[in-house]
Amino acid sequence: MLDKILRIATRQSPLALWQARYVQQGLMACHPGLQVELVPMVTRGDVLLDSPLSKVGGKGLFVKELELALFEDRADIAVHSMKDVPVAFPEGLGLVAICEREDPHDAFVSPHYDDIDALPQGAIVGTSSLRRQCQLSARRPDLVIRSLRGNVGTRLSKLDAGEYDAIILAVAGLKRLELDSRIRQIIPAEISLPAVGQGAVGIECRLDDDNTRRLLRALNHDDTEVRVRAERAMNIRLEGGCQVPIGSYAVLQGNELWLRALVGSPDGREMVYGERRGPREQAEQMGISLADELLARGARAILAEVYQQSKPE
Numbered sequence: 202m203l204d205k206i207l208r209i210a211t212r213q214s215p216l217a218l219w220q221a222r223y224v225q226q227g228l229m230a231c232h233p234g235l236q237v238e239l240v241p242m243v244t245r246g247d248v249l250l251d252s253p254l255s256k257v258g259g260k261g262l263f264v265k266e267l268e269l270a271l272f273e274d275r276a277d278i279a280v281h282s283m284k285d286v287p288v289a290f291p292e293g294l295g296l297v298a299i300c301e302r303e304d305p306h307d308a309f310v311s312p313h314y315d316d317i318d319a320l321p322q323g324a325i326v327g328t329s330s331l332r333r334q335c336q337l338s339a340r341r342p343d344l345v346i347r348s349l350r351g352n353v354g355t356r357l358s359k360l361d362a363g364e365y366d367a368i369i370l371a372v373a374g375l376k377r378l379e380l381d382s383r384i385r386q387i388i389p390a391e392i393s394l395p396a397v398g399q400g401a402v403g404i405e406c407r408l409d410d411d412n413t414r415r416l417l418r419a420l421n422h423d424d425t426e427v428r429v430r431a432e433r434a435m436n437i438r439l440e441g442g443c444q445v446p447i448g449s450y451a452v453l454q455g456n457e458l459w460l461r462a463l464v465g466s467p468d469g470r471e472m473v474y475g476e477r478r479g480p481r482e483q484a485e486q487m488g489i490s491l492a493d494e495l496l497a498r499g500a501r502a503i504l505a506e507v508y509q510q511s512k513p514e
């Protein structure tokens with residue numbers, strides 16, 4: 202079965218290409234003789250880069266075109282940042298491998314200041330993530346949060362052009378693009394709880410494609426998978442579909458899984474936080490029960506308000 206070329210559908214941003222090549226190299230290393238090629242494509246999310254994502258239909262925009270390529274057999278697998286993968290998959294497609302997670306934290310990037318607390322009163326911080334906005338504002342209500350879109354490189358050039366005093370990006374993306382020298386502070390989870398799946402790369406394929414599934418199994422990282430499964434179960438229960446102020450972060454301490462989560466209002470004034478500890482085998486149950494607890498303690502009302510405001514005009 203090694204005569205066939207395995208095709209990877211990927212977006213063309215530098216980060217997406219890095220992740221696709223990482224999977225390509227991983228597959229070739231695990232399966233000597235296997236040929237793997239990239240099929241780069243443009244997604245609606247890339248075309249609509251200027252409109253706030255929460256108003257143009259959410260994160261699914263980056264994924265849909267890649268999934269169409271899988272359905273039409275123009276590609277065999279799609280590589281995604283787990284953070285951008287919607288909670289549900291179309292019938293016939295599914296996530297079959299999650300690679301080892303890179304550092305999942307948020308990064309503080311600034312030409313002038315060492316960390317969030319060093320920012321002067323009223324400083325301008327760039328991020329379009331409601332989750333980051335919420336947690337930043339909770340710690341520093343004086344900060345002015347301004348929208349920031351585009352690829353990692355674009356965001357850094359906007360910072361360098363002086364449009365912001367600081368911006369927040371994922372550590373993982375900066376490391377992969379060898380831009381770690383730009384990181385001034387790895388923001389601790391106690392200050393900014395990461396997004397569901399942040400730092401992990403997931404691989405999707407046609408569920409009836411047994412050969413591809415077998416090849417991909419070698420790339421799955423069990424500890425990462427269990428952590429991301431807990432985080433995603435939480436998110437699914439919250440119906441955290443698109444752009445939402447939800448943080449969810451699981452770590453393993455031996456075989457014990459520690460899951461933390463929060464739902465907040467974008468202005469950071471309301472925040473519901475909770476956590477669970479339990480055996481790794483119960484990753485999903487923990488996620489669901491934590492989501493139910495947060496919903497009952499006020500997350501339901503916060504999320505209803507956010508969805509109301511982010512409806513397309």
Ligand SMILES: NCc1[nH]cc(CCC(=O)O)c1CC(=O)O
Nearest residue numbers: 282284370371373374399400401
């Ligand atoms: N929303 C875009 C996006 N999707 C995944 C990453 C970073 C890499 C990762 O989380 O694996 C980023 C950039 C960022 O948030 O700074």
